[in-house]
Amino acid sequence: MTKLNPHQQQAVTTTNGRVLILAGAGSGKTRVLVHRIAHLIKDKNVSPSSILGLTFTNKAAAEMRERVANLIPKQQAKEVVLSTFHSFCMKILRKEIHRLGFTHKFTLYDEKDMRRLIMQVATELTEEEELSLEPIIEAISYLKSKGLKADDLPKTSDPKQDAFIKDVYDALRIAMRAYNALDFDSLLTLTVELFETFPEVLDHYQEQFRYIMIDEYQDTNPIQYRLASLLSEKYGNLCVVGDDDQSIYAWRGAEIKHILSFPAETTIKLEQNYRSTSHILNAANAVIRNNVHRHEKVLQANAGDGETLEIFNAPTEQEEVDAVIERLLKLKEEKNYRWKDMAILYRSNNLSRPFELSLMQTPWKSNDGWVRGIPYQVFGGMDFFERSEIKDLMAYLRIIANPKDQEALLRIVNYPRRGISDKTLDTITQFNRKEKRPLLSVMRDIQQGNHTELPLSPRGITGIETFIRLYDQMTAKFESASLSDSLKWLIETIHYQDAIFGEVKSDKMRELKWENVQACISALQTYEKGEHASLHDFLSSTQLDNNKHFQKDRFGEDKLNLMTFHSAKGLEFPAVFLVGLEDHLIHHLKSQTKEGIEEERRLLYVAITRAMETLCLSMSRKRPHHGKLVSCNPSRFLFEIPKEILKITSCK
Incomplete structure (x- = not known):
């Protein structure tokens, strides 16, 4: 307790009634929660099994469990119920769900x-x-x-x-x-239904859990809010911990009003930040104070002022990328940072693409000499080249580059659909394995009227004939035109946009996938500008990068972090680069309501407060969008940061 500041101590020792702990970014929230649990057990003689702590992630629950075990005897720590909402409900339903007409052996559907x-x-x-x-x-x-x-x-x-x-x-x-099946949502809804339908069941769990704590309360949706209310209504000892300024999941159903209107008997603010320098926090405070719907809080640094925040506006997207990478290399050399000490954060996943392409090609000096390719890992989304719409295009390019690439052929031979069924594919792949001949060669024979003994449907044969004609056209096109022009031709010829749009019905997902396709064309255009550009070399560079075993052996876990603002929540890095800080990206084009703009501002606040020592803000004056180059303006939120803590530089 002596290592806690006065506000943290108050949060730990205030154990009765409805308590709201407003924990600002980097204010030691987890530390407070685990000390609170230990205080209840050691000083208040509360039974460990009557304490319930609910979190949103298994990682958070596991960390709390481990840290509680460092403060009290391990057996007592084991008895405390620390769990995610879904795991907690799963355990209850395994015991009680027979009352709702299911059996305890229910299956969970993904x-x-x-x-x-x-x-x-x-x-x-x-x-x-x-x-x-x-x-x-x-x-x-x-x-x-x-x-x-x-x-x-x-x-x-x-x-x-x-x-x-x-x-x-x-x-x-x-x-x-x-x-006899449930999905993830049903775990919560059926538990609430159980409690509301069978008062004796609710009473049993109310008696068991007399002290309830909920982490990240700003992220609760109405059904989680109802669950917490039901469990705590008998004894009223409900402690909720969270930060309304970090409420960024409205699109998932979270409602900020739960933390803004929580009927607290005691409210405690944790405003001492143990993560970031004063300049970084001043930027975050300046941005977030423009929101109307919030609990007033001002983060205060435990560290000194630190460096001013660098900000630059690059002429083009590629120049922004180059400038960020140049600064990464400089930081690594001057401050002896590891790659994993640094992060590039962006509002939308598709902004990672130009960085991935450049990082793959960038030379840097390691202990063993010069190496090509900065090691990186993408969070909150797949590698650009792992996305299905890109993998399909890559499969087309692979089969053009290497007609014997059977894996690539099987991926796209019936995509978009050409009437080649799984049964047809099974028949011809069994035949080609038996004959030990390339699958494409067998298909060409079928197109020419051979192998009539194979039990193939007329529809299947027509599909094979269509594909072979397309393949011949593709190879001719790629031999006579540039790589990017050939890819554009292929996308139009196979009606690829229709195929993608037929897979997903969400306009947002359609737009995202189509933007990725346009980004793939841009990648080829960029690659073509280099010397001796060839399809084989382009494919090699992308495939080597996605060889996870290769990367692990070569770099270990020391990798630069690329992630969205959302994915970065809860994390911290010595050096952070916030990129693409333009209007229509942050705030997002689709967040035009007052509530939407406030959520976008909270999102930038979360991103800023990930930085510990160094923070660089960047944007581009022109950026590709739907295959066209569009002009961009700096995000309106940047004008809310005081000029005296900014160092405006050239991107060069």
């Missing part, structure tokens, strides 16, 4: 399972051939996150669609019960 089941249920309820799943999935998710019934769904301008979604939701509930 997102793909649910999509298939929703499609199956919806198809049985309509005769329409073209069925849009996305509105149905979004509506069902909305109902579940808020703990609502089908009748509570907000009405739209399409009464027929509204009625259909209600029917699907009702049929889905029946099907889930018939299959």
Whole structure:
């Protein structure tokens, strides 16, 4: 306790009633929670098994468990229930779900399972051939996150669609019960239903858990809020910890009003920051104070002023990338930073692409001499070249470069669909393995009327003929035109945009995938500017980068971090580069309401407060968008940062 500051000590020792702990970024929130648990057990003689701590991630629960065990005897620490919301509900339902008509051996469905089941249920309820799943999935998710019934769904301008979604939701509930299956949302909704339907069950758990703590309370959705309210209503000892300034998950159903209107008997603010320098915190404070809907807080640095914040506006996206990488190399040399001490953060995943391409090619001096390729890892999203729409295009390029690449061929031979069924593929792959001949060669024979003994359907044969004709056109095109022009031709010829849009119904996902395709074309255009550019070399550079075993052996875990602002929440790095700080990126083009702009400002606040020592802010005056070069303006939020803590530089 002596190592805690006065506000932290107050948070630890205030154990009765409804307590709101407003924990600013880097203020020692986890430290307070674990000391609070230890204080309840050691000083208040509270039974460890009557303490419940709910978190949002397994990582957070595991860290709390480990740190509690360092403060009290391990056996006592084991008895404290520290869990995610979903794991906690899973344990309750394994014991009690028979009351709701399920058995305790229920299966948990993932997102793909649910999509298939929703499609199956919806198809049985309509005769329409073209069925849009996305509105149905979004509506069902909305109902579940808020703990609502089908009748509570907000009405739209399409009464027929509204009625259909209600029917699907009702049929889905029946099907889930018939299959004895739950999804992740159901773990929460059914636990609340259980407590509300069977008061004796609720009473049992209220008696067991007399002291309840909830971490990251600003991220709770209505059903989690209801769960916490039910469990704590008997004894009223509910301590919620969070920071409304870091509420960035409205798109997931989180409601900031839960922390803003929490009926606290005691409110404690943790404003002492143990992470960042004073200049970094002054920037964060200056930005976030422009939000109206918040608890007033001002982060104060435990460290000194530190460096001023560098900010630059590059003429183009590539010049921004080059300037950031130049500064990374300089920091590594001058401050002896490891790669993993540094992070590049961005608002949208697709902004990682130009950095990935340049990092792969950048030479740097290691202990063993000069090495090409800065090691990096992408969080909160797949590697650019691991995304399905890019992997498909890469498979086309691979089969052009190497006709014997069977893996690539199998990936795209029926994508977009050409009528080549799995059964047809099984038949010809068995034959080509038996004959020990390349699959493409066997397909060409079939196109020429050979191998009539194989049991292939007319539709399958037509599909094979179509693909071989396309393949011949592709190889001719790539031999006669530039790589990027050839790829553009291929994308148009196979109607790739239609294929992608047919896979996903969300406009946002369609836009993202199509932007990635445009980025792939841009990548080839950039590559072509180098000497001796060839398709083989381009593919080699992308494939080597995605060889995880190769990277691990070569670099260990010392890798530069690339991630979105969202993914960076809860993390910290000595040096942080916030890139793409332009209007329509942050704040995002689709966040134009007052609430949306406030959430975007909170998102930038989260990003700024990841930095410990060095923070660099950058943007570009022109950036590719949908294949065109568009002019960009600096983010409005940047003008909220005091000029005296900024060092405006040239990107050079």
